[in-house]
Amino acid sequence: MLDADFFHRWMTRATDLVSREADRLTDLDAAIGDADHGSNMRRGFAAVTTALAEEPPKTPGAVLTRAGRQLISTVGGASGPLYGTLLRRTGKALGDAPAVTEQDLAQALGEGVAAVAQLGGAQAGDKTMLDALLPAAEALGTSFGAAREAADAGALATVPMRARKGRASYLGERSIGHQDPGATSAALLITALADTAGGAA
Structure with missing residues (x-):
């Protein structure tokens, strides 16, 4: 079972990875965007870590809901609303349970990804975050490791x-x-999710 601490550690790990890769994200964004994706994401996830540390939520759903709300208020451009919607909708789908299963998370993440697609009006093949998230959410029903591999392959594609x-x-x-x-x-x-789960395959 995955408890609130697991989700808190997931967000902390995501903050670490985004901070480490921020320059690469900005370089990628410089080629086809505003050259601010890395700095925006780094600022947003740093704010998430701070918010969760100040008053740790007691359920998995509450962790993601708070994280999403923080991203919406901190990250500029389209990324804030999109990532915020992803986490908030996933958290809402998890409800008030003190702990959830991997299958619960897979289903909830699927709902979060669907909300992102609705908000952004995008679908697979449009060259957006959905190209990583859609296969990852589907593969999460198999394992954390499969989700990571699917997301990486989706991004490269x-x-x-x-x-x-x-x-x-x-x-x-x-x-x-x-x-x-x-x-x-x-x-x-x-x-970050797969890392938090210990790279379970």
Whole structure:
């Protein structure tokens, strides 16, 4: 069973990974976006860690709901609402249970990803964070390790895609050949989850 401490550690690990990879995220965003994705995500997850430490939520759902709310209020651009929606909707789907199963999380994450798709109007193949999140949510029903592999593969698969949503879509054909920064940061979030679970395969 996965308790509130597990989810708190997931968010802490995500903060570490985003901070470590922030420059790479910004470099990716410089090619097809505003060159601020790394700094925005680093600031947002640092704020999440602070908020969770100040008053630790007592249930998995509450951890994700608070984290999502913090991202919405801290991260600029489209990333804040999208990541905030992902975590808040996942947290809401988990409800008030003091602990949840991996299957519970897989189902809840699926609901969170669907909410992101609805908010952004994107789908698989549009060269967005969904290209990492959709396969990851599906694979999570198998294992944490499978989810991480699916997210990484999904992010890498955005390189040859032409962006159809977001700022990168303005570039048309010039968006081809660049890995999507949103898919890359989404893969980091799933990697943090797998790391927290001990890389369970």
